[in-house]
Amino acid sequence: MRQRTLLLIAFGVLLLATIFVAGQLVTEEMLAVSFADKHLAPSLQHLYGTDWFGRDMFLRTLKGLSLSLVIGAASTIGAGIVAVFIGTAAALGGKRVDACIKWLTxxxxGxxxxxxxxxxxFLFGKGPQGIIIGMVLTHWTYLSRIVRAEVLQIKSSQYVKAARSFGRSRLHIAFRHLLPHVFPQFLVGLVLMFPHTILHEASLTFLGFGLSPHQPGVGVILSESLKYLSTGQWWTALLPGLSxxxxxxxxxxxxxxxxxxxHPNQAHD
Incomplete structure (x- = not known):
C-alpha cells in the first residue's frame, strides 16, 4: 500500500510538472488561426483534432490545463492557510471564539x-484573481473542522500540558507542538481539495463567471464547443473534458x- 502510494505521488508530481511546463511552452504563434486546418478530426498530426478556427485542440487543452493547475494550486494553498488559522483559533481561542467560528462555518x-x-x-472582478479569492473564501470550511478536531485532541496531551506549566504562550504551543502534528491531516486535506478547485474553476468559466473568452482555460473550450457539437465536432468538447x-x-x-x-485502519484495499 505504501509503495503504491509513493509511486502514485511520484506520478502525480511528474504529471503536474509536465502539464505545467508543456502549457508554458505553448505560444500564441502555436495557437494561431488557420482556416485551412479547421474542423479536422483527431489524427496523428492533431491528436485532439482542430477547432472552428483551425487551432490545435491538444495544444489548447495543454494551455488550459496549465492555467487551471496554477489557479487550483493557488486557491488550495490559500484556502488551506485560512483553514489552519481558523481551525487553530477555534480550538485555542476559548468558548466565545469557538462559538463565533462555528457559526461562521x-x-x-449552509x-x-x-x-x-x-x-x-463576480464581486472581485472575475478572471483568475476573482476565482482564486472566491475559492479561498469558500473552500476552507471542511479542512478547518478537521484542524479544529485534531488540535482539540492534541492540546489535552501531557506534553502540551507540560509546556503550559512552563509558562509557554499559546502561540508558542501552537507552532511548536500542535501544528507539526496537524500537518499530515492538513496535507491530505490539501490534496483532496485540489481537484475540487480545478473543477470549480472550470465550472465557473463554463458558466461565464470565471476566465474571459480570450484567456486559455478548459472551461472556455467546453463553453465554446457546445455551439459545434450539433455539427458532429464531438472531439472539441469530449477530449478536453476527459483530460x-x-x-x-x-x-x-x-x-x-x-x-x-x-488512517490504516480505514483502508480497504
Missing part, C-alpha cells in the same frame, strides 16, 4: 456552494491513498 457551508462562488468571483476529468480523478485517488496511509 455553518453559514458558509449557502449553495456554486452560487456563493459566483457571487464572490480534465483524468487529472481530477488522479489527484482524488491520490488523496484517498494518503488518507488510507494516515
Amino acid at each position: 455553518d453559514v458558509v457551508m 449557502m449553495p456552494h456554486l452560487i456563493l462562488l459566483i457571487l464572490v468571483a 480534465l476529468l483524468a487529472v481530477v480523478r488522479l489527484f482524488d485517488r491520490l488523496g484517498e491513498r494518503l488518507q488510507a496511509l494516515y
Whole structure:
C-alpha cells in the first residue's frame, strides 16, 4: 500500500510538472488561426483534432490545463492557510471564539456552494484573481473542522500540558507542538481539495463567471464547443473534458491513498 502510494505521488508530481511546463511552452504563434486546418478530426498530426478556427485542440487543452493547475494550486494553498488559522483559533481561542467560528462555518457551508462562488468571483472582478479569492473564501470550511478536531485532541496531551506549566504562550504551543502534528491531516486535506478547485474553476468559466473568452482555460473550450457539437465536432468538447476529468480523478485517488496511509485502519484495499 505504501509503495503504491509513493509511486502514485511520484506520478502525480511528474504529471503536474509536465502539464505545467508543456502549457508554458505553448505560444500564441502555436495557437494561431488557420482556416485551412479547421474542423479536422483527431489524427496523428492533431491528436485532439482542430477547432472552428483551425487551432490545435491538444495544444489548447495543454494551455488550459496549465492555467487551471496554477489557479487550483493557488486557491488550495490559500484556502488551506485560512483553514489552519481558523481551525487553530477555534480550538485555542476559548468558548466565545469557538462559538463565533462555528457559526461562521455553518453559514458558509449552509449557502449553495456554486452560487456563493459566483457571487464572490463576480464581486472581485472575475478572471483568475476573482476565482482564486472566491475559492479561498469558500473552500476552507471542511479542512478547518478537521484542524479544529485534531488540535482539540492534541492540546489535552501531557506534553502540551507540560509546556503550559512552563509558562509557554499559546502561540508558542501552537507552532511548536500542535501544528507539526496537524500537518499530515492538513496535507491530505490539501490534496483532496485540489481537484475540487480545478473543477470549480472550470465550472465557473463554463458558466461565464470565471476566465474571459480570450484567456486559455478548459472551461472556455467546453463553453465554446457546445455551439459545434450539433455539427458532429464531438472531439472539441469530449477530449478536453476527459483530460480534465483524468487529472481530477488522479489527484482524488491520490488523496484517498494518503488518507488510507494516515488512517490504516480505514483502508480497504
